[in-house]
Amino acid sequence: MLTRETDWRQGDLLTHETAAKLTTLNRAVDQSRRVVVITHDCDLPNDSETSVEVIVADVVSAPDAQFSYAKNPRKLHLRYGGTGGQTVAVELRHAERCIVSKDEFKKHATRDDHALLPIDGKRTLKQWLAARYGRPAFPNAFESRLRKEVGRKKSVERQIGKILAPNAKHLVGLFFDLGEQRSAEVPEGEPYALSISVVYDATEGGPQARQSAEIIANELRTLFEQAYGKPDTATDIALDACEAIADTSITLADLRRVDQWRLEYISLNDRDHGNFLPVGETPA
Incomplete structure (x- = not known):
């Protein structure tokens, strides 16, 4: 199980190699896809939570403004900063959400420390996840x-x-x-x-x-x-x-x-x- 000292955070990317080892993902992971952790920071080390929720995201050439800032309820583009000025942009869809047991996650998953989500990007991710269930209904x-x-x-x-x-x-x-x-x-x-x-x-x-x-x-x-x-x-x-x-x-x-x-x-x-x-x- 993940401990209170875990470094994993919501929005983190898995490395290509370790993501491919997760057997419970509903689609294959290759160089054109990345796995994003979407479980809340507080739930990752919580003993009552037995799984980690992730999204298998497609790599895109660059974020599209129409899918940034949580504007679209079903699709989100995020840009991760990298070493040497390298960046990676991904497209998240709610339809690609997957559940991974914490035992399997702990055994195989490694965080990609070369791809960092900026603070404003994480804030956008949180809003996008919340908006799926919190969108207002008009008369x-x-x-x-x-x-x-x-x-x-x-x-x-x-x-x-x-x-x-x-x-x-x-x-x-x-x-x-x-x-x-x-x-x-x-x-x-x-x-x-x-x-x-x-x-x-x-x-x-x-x-x-x-x-x-x-x-x-x-x-x-x-x-x-x-x-x-x-x-x-x-x-x-x-x-x-x-x-x-x-x-x-x-x-x-x-x-x-x-x-x-x-x-x-x-x-x-x-x-x-x-x-x-x-x-x-x-x-x-």
């Missing part, structure tokens, strides 16, 4: 109204994805505020009053991130007006506000009031790389 009536088709017979929610995709790099998330209607099934003819916050990474992205978020906010305002009309006449969704906001300006009180929007129907098709999928309840 059915609200989601139904977002499926309204407008222009070229594409739904509003699909067009939201198209608007977000080109500027996904610096975007932390899209947050919806429904106020007191947050859990209400509003009757037909009565609009949902919606405010949208387009949150961007002010620290890493700077002015470029702000500009991208402002472009998104303007395009969203245009889309909602085309689909539902102006706020004072809308009967389905009244977009009262849509603003670009720096992540440094978001408070805990704000996060308790809003929910991060995700395009769940698109995420069912992992082959579609053209859609931005912000998920989870808090930014990484």
